[in-house]
Amino acid sequence: MKELNGIPRVALRFLAWFCPSDLLEGIEGDLLERFEDDIPDIGLRKARGRLVWTVLLLFRPSILLRNKFSWRIINGIMIRNYITVASRNILKRKLYSSINAFGLSIGIAFCILIYLFIKDEQSFDQFHVNKTHLYRMYSEVYDAGQAANPESDGPYRKMSQMQLALAPVMKAELPEVQYATHYCQNNTLFRKDDKIFRESIVYIDPDFFSMFSFPLLKGNVKHLFQGKDEIVLTPKLAEKYFGNTDPLGQVLIINDRPVTVTGIIAEPPANSSLQFQALLPIEGWGPYNQHNLDKWMNLGFATFVQLYPGADLNNLQTKLAALRDKYMTDDLVQWRERDKVPAAYVPYNIGFTNITAIHLQKDISWDKVSDPKYAWILSGIALLILFIACINYISLALTSSARRRMEVGIRKVVGAYRRQLVYQFAFESVMLALLSMFIGFGLVTLFLPAFNEFTGKNISITATDVISLSGISVGLTVLVGLLAGCYPALYLSGFRPVQVLKGVFTARLSADFSKPLVVFQFVLSSFLIISSVVMYRQMRFVTTKDLGYNQHQVIVIPTQAGWREDGNKVVEQFRQLAAGNPSVVSVAGTDYPFAGNDGMVYGYQVKGENKATHGFNIDTYFLKTLGIQLVQGRDFDINNLADTAKTIVVNEALVKDMGWTDPLNEHLNFHMSDPTAIGSRVIGVVKDFHFLSLEENIKPMFFSMDRNDGSLHHILVRVTPDNIPATIEQLQKVFRRISPDKPFEYTFLDDNVARQYASFDRWMNIMAFSTTFAIIISCLGLFGLAGINAVNRTKEIGIRKVMGAEVMSIFMMLNKQFIWLSLIAFALATPLAWYAMRRWLGSFQFHIDLTWYLFAAGMLLGLLVALMAVSYHAVKAARVNPADSLKYE
Amino acid sequence: MGKEFLGEFEELVLTMVGVLGEDAYGNAIVTEIKDRVGRDVNLSAVHVTLYRLEDKGLVKSHMGGATNARGGRRKRIFTITNAGLAMLRAMKEARMDLWKLIPQLKIAGG
Numbered sequence: 001m002k003e004l005n006g007i008p009r010v011a012l013r014f015l016a017w018f019c020p021s022d023l024l025e026g027i028e029g030d031l032l033e034r035f036e037d038d039i040p041d042i043g044l045r046k047a048r049g050r051l052v053w054t055v056l057l058l059f060r061p062s063i064l065l066r067n068k069f070s071w072r073i074i075n076g077i078m079i080r081n082y083i084t085v086a087s088r089n090i091l092k093r094k095l096y097s098s099i100n101a102f103g104l105s106i107g108i109a110f111c112i113l114i115y116l117f118i119k120d121e122q123s124f125d126q127f128h129v130n131k132t133h134l135y136r137m138y139s140e141v142y143d144a145g146q147a148a149n150p151e152s153d154g155p156y157r158k159m160s161q162m163q164l165a166l167a168p169v170m171k172a173e174l175p176e177v178q179y180a181t182h183y184c185q186n187n188t189l190f191r192k193d194d195k196i197f198r199e200s201i202v203y204i205d206p207d208f209f210s211m212f213s214f215p216l217l218k219g220n221v222k223h224l225f226q227g228k229d230e231i232v233l234t235p236k237l238a239e240k241y242f243g244n245t246d247p248l249g250q251v252l253i254i255n256d257r258p259v260t261v262t263g264i265i266a267e268p269p270a271n272s273s274l275q276f277q278a279l280l281p282i283e284g285w286g287p288y289n290q291h292n293l294d295k296w297m298n299l300g301f302a303t304f305v306q307l308y309p310g311a312d313l314n315n316l317q318t319k320l321a322a323l324r325d326k327y328m329t330d331d332l333v334q335w336r337e338r339d340k341v342p343a344a345y346v347p348y349n350i351g352f353t354n355i356t357a358i359h360l361q362k363d364i365s366w367d368k369v370s371d372p373k374y375a376w377i378l379s380g381i382a383l384l385i386l387f388i389a390c391i392n393y394i395s396l397a398l399t400s401s402a403r404r405r406m407e408v409g410i411r412k413v414v415g416a417y418r419r420q421l422v423y424q425f426a427f428e429s430v431m432l433a434l435l436s437m438f439i440g441f442g443l444v445t446l447f448l449p450a451f452n453e454f455t456g457k458n459i460s461i462t463a464t465d466v467i468s469l470s471g472i473s474v475g476l477t478v479l480v481g482l483l484a485g486c487y488p489a490l491y492l493s494g495f496r497p498v499q500v501l502k503g504v505f506t507a508r509l510s511a512d513f514s515k516p517l518v519v520f521q522f523v524l525s526s527f528l529i530i531s532s533v534v535m536y537r538q539m540r541f542v543t544t545k546d547l548g549y550n551q552h553q554v555i556v557i558p559t560q561a562g563w564r565e566d567g568n569k570v571v572e573q574f575r576q577l578a579a580g581n582p583s584v585v586s587v588a589g590t591d592y593p594f595a596g597n598d599g600m601v602y603g604y605q606v607k608g609e610n611k612a613t614h615g616f617n618i619d620t621y622f623l624k625t626l627g628i629q630l631v632q633g634r635d636f637d638i639n640n641l642a643d644t645a646k647t648i649v650v651n652e653a654l655v656k657d658m659g660w661t662d663p664l665n666e667h668l669n670f671h672m673s674d675p676t677a678i679g680s681r682v683i684g685v686v687k688d689f690h691f692l693s694l695e696e697n698i699k700p701m702f703f704s705m706d707r708n709d710g711s712l713h714h715i716l717v718r719v720t721p722d723n724i725p726a727t728i729e730q731l732q733k734v735f736r737r738i739s740p741d742k743p744f745e746y747t748f749l750d751d752n753v754a755r756q757y758a759s760f761d762r763w764m765n766i767m768a769f770s771t772t773f774a775i776i777i778s779c780l781g782l783f784g785l786a787g788i789n790a791v792n793r794t795k796e797i798g799i800r801k802v803m804g805a806e807v808m809s810i811f812m813m814l815n816k817q818f819i820w821l822s823l824i825a826f827a828l829a830t831p832l833a834w835y836a837m838r839r840w841l842g843s844f845q846f847h848i849d850l851t852w853y854l855f856a857a858g859m860l861l862g863l864l865v866a867l868m869a870v871s872y873h874a875v876k877a878a879r880v881n882p883a884d885s886l887k888y889e
Numbered sequence: 890m891g892k893e894f895l896g897e898f899e900e901l902v903l904t905m906v907g908v909l910g911e912d913a914y915g916n917a918i919v920t921e922i923k924d925r926v927g928r929d930v931n932l933s934a935v936h937v938t939l940y941r942l943e944d945k946g947l948v949k950s951h952m953g954g955a956t957n958a959r960g961g962r963r964k965r966i967f968t969i970t971n972a973g974l975a976m977l978r979a980m981k982e983a984r985m986d987l988w989k990l991i992p993q994l995k996i997a998g999g
Contacts, residue, residue: 023936023940023965025952025962025963025965026914026915026950026952026962026963026964026965027915027936027965028960028962029959029960029962029963029964029965030914030915030916030932030936030959030964031932032959032960032962033916033958033959034916034919034932036958036959037916053931054931054932054933055933057931057933057934058933058936058937060937062937062940062941063936063937063940066940
């Protein structure tokens with residue numbers, strides 16, 4: 001190949017870079033030829049200039065993009081035609097279009113909601129500037145019960161409670177640790193003049209402000225928490241107590257101790273694992289004392305650290321083990337002996353979790369912690385619904401394809417390629433999907449409040465969300481459009497024009513392909529229906545089950561007296577003052593009022609065997625007030641002073657657990673501290689009752705009146721059912737007279753019991769919600785299908801009627817196949833639902849049986865709805881005058 | 890194709906493709922325009938126009954045989970299609986029709 005001298009090679013290389021390869025040779029050749037011709041005419045220098053200029057002029061879209069997008073003019077015309085045809089089709093068949101659009105838009109709306117949910121889950125704690133260096137410490141405690149349980153993830157129980165001394169010791173002794181702070185949540189009484197409320201507060205160290213990205217709105221970070229008597233509030237709390245005045249320097253009374261407001265800190269965002277309204281220095285807190293600082297066995301103080309960048313985490317883990325061995329040498333030996341920890345395990349470990357992982361670490365209990373499983377279940381439901389909607393589209397497009405046959409035939413005869421027809425139908429479905437997307441957006445804004453309520457989140461759509469959401473929805477929409485449109489497009493475009501135009505199959509179309517789709521769709525809905533029925537029955541079971549005590553019409557009032565003897569007096573005073581009130585049936589006192597308050601758990605050993613029991617501290621009125629039945633022995637007696645110490649009333653489960661044959665002659669020593677003592681005498685046995693949630697078995701428990709083991713923190717008031725608001729007002733007056741400086745709070749015991757199942761309830765709601773939509777969508781599909789079916793058989797129905805068929809028999813004939821389809825679907829869905837629901841019910845120790853009639857109920861319900869959807873067309877078709885349907889023949 | 894129109898330059902290039910017959914390629918068209926109409930046009934403009942005409946279906950192209958000139962590069966030869974000829978004819982006739990409407994002779998003082 002001969003190259004020319006003096007040619008500007010850079011320009012040619014540039015041309016080769018941007019020019020499509022099939023054009024390059026011709027263009028290059030022309031350029032070289034011109035260059036050659038130019039040299040004698042205008043000289044080398046100018047020729048070079050002209051060549052470079054020409055190359056630059058060639059650098060334009062029509063060359064660059066040629067064959068990248070083959071946007072032929074002919075396509076432009078055809079696309080205009082596609083839009084026309086598609087919109088005519090959508091408008092002409094309003095019913096089918098709206099069924100499709102409705103289904104798809106709900107599917108899309110669900111997907112967007114789930115996307116928002118997952119995004120919110122993942123955004124947790126991401127806002128901290130130092131997030132990569134922030135860690136929460138956790139304890140790993142050897143647990144014999146967990147070691148024996150094959151379903152648990154190992155013998156260690158994890159918790160966020162740490163030693164009080166851990167934070168200062170880590171900071172002082174480990175060079176990796178830059179900052180360390182406690183993070184201890186507590187409820188405390190706030191008082192400012194006549195404003196008395198119980199607030200949730202957090203005790204921290206000054207390092208807190210350097211570690212986390214909660215902006216300090218007022219106050220000076222450098223001087224914060226120099227003393228013990230300071231407090232930092234969120235703006236919300238500051239306004240609650242100080243109104244519009246400047247809160248800085250003002251004084252609040254907290255637990256009878258005056259503290260000064262020295263800072264205002266921004267409210268933690270909803271997606272923060274650290275939630276607080278008020279911050280106080282830990283030095284000012286009661287449990288912050290030398291005893292707790294020395295005792296490394298006392299766990300109870302959550303701790304966060306910030307490491308220096310580049311700290312070696314493996315190394316840190318080793319150093320933490322060394323710290324534990326240094327400070328807990330004797331404790332570990334004792335611990336191993338007491339809990340019988342096998343030699344292969346250490347009784348106690350210290351670990352750490354990055355702050356961004358806290359939210360989804362479900363084995364450590366923490367504020368707002370969530371199980372990643374939920375996100376999976378939700379996504380599954382959303383995809384299921386989207387899938388059902390896609391199936392609707394496919395089966396409707398296929399079954400109504402007769403209408404499009406003629407069009408396809410004519411297009412083909414006129415010269416359309418098959419590819420063009422595929423484009424056309426795909427285009428139509430994408431257009432419908434786009435329409436659905438806009439409706440879906442509307443539905444999202446409509447559903448968002450309900451969705452927030454179900455999931456317990458606080459999601460809102462911000463401007464930045466809208467951008468990413470639009471991107472995602474357009475992507476999703478096009479995907480769905482192509483997915484749903486793909487099969488119909490291939491199917492419809494495959495018609496042979498000769499056959500179509502000859503009119504060979506104008507009469508009917510087979511539903512071979514759409515039948516399995518309908519079955520599949522119905523399997524999904526049946527699964528959801530059966531699951532919802534089971535969940536509903538189980539929730540009704542747990543809320544209405546006789547717990548063995550009467551939880552209704554009992555008001556629970558915290559004494560607010562703290563962990564002190566005062567509580568006992570408050571209960572007594574309250575009883576006396578309320579005694580004259582006719583609405584008050586009885587008043588009792590207890591340390592823990594059941595329903596989520598599981599009492600003190602005592603561990604002890606009997607003949608070398610580890611046992612545990614729950615213990616409740618009550619007064620003599622308690623058993624009567626709650627209607628707990630005695631089966632043996634007697635209740636505590638108010639006149640018998642001996643009952644206030646060393647006597648207990650136990651439940652049957654405890655008797656069984658201990659293997660007693662004559663419980664009234666037995667003693668129970670539940671204090672591990674003094675293993676040789678004889679313990680407390682059993683004076684009575686109560687019938688087993690559900691003091692724990694129904695997720696748990698009835699465990700051993702006892703009641704005692706020994707105030708050394710606890711004090712009465714709650715007043716239980718049994719009231720008459722009529723006019724409860726007035727009664728509550730009277731109770732409030734009584735409480736005010738006893739404790740004018742404490743807030744009056746109350747709950748209903750049956751509400752508290754129900755609240756234990758709140759998360760189950762929420763999931764049942766979500767299931768019901770999605771089941772409803774799945775049913776609606778699949779019924780719409782059935783409805784459409786039945787309509788087409790009836791139209792297909794118009795002629796047949798006409799002939800049958802002329803021959804003397806009854807309306808009823810035609811109705812039956814049209815419905816028969818749908819009943820068959822749904823029966824098949826149920827047969828397939830039943831084992832699926834059975835498996836899933838057995839797993840779900842497994843989380844309850846007390847649950848309903850999966851009996852056949854639950855499934856039958858689900859089936860009947862589904863069948864009924866399906867028949868309703870189908871019957872409209874059947875009735876319509878059956879009643880048509882045969883003269884109308886046959887006169888064109 | 891009643892809705893399609895040709896620009897003035899497009900029409901010129903299309904005509905030249907017709908004039909040059911089997912010998913119509915980018916450079917030849919530039920030279921031909923220079924020779925017959927006396928107009929200096931840039932090679933790039935001619936190429937871009939040729940491709941546009943091809944998109945509209947008025948010309949088609951194929952690669953010519955290899956030569957030793959042009960650094961060994963083959964020529965892309967354009968030929969006018971029936972649609973292209975029809976278009977040129979239609980435009981010519983439309984123009985002739987208009988031309989006929991212009992009063993040709995003005996008799997002075999008449």
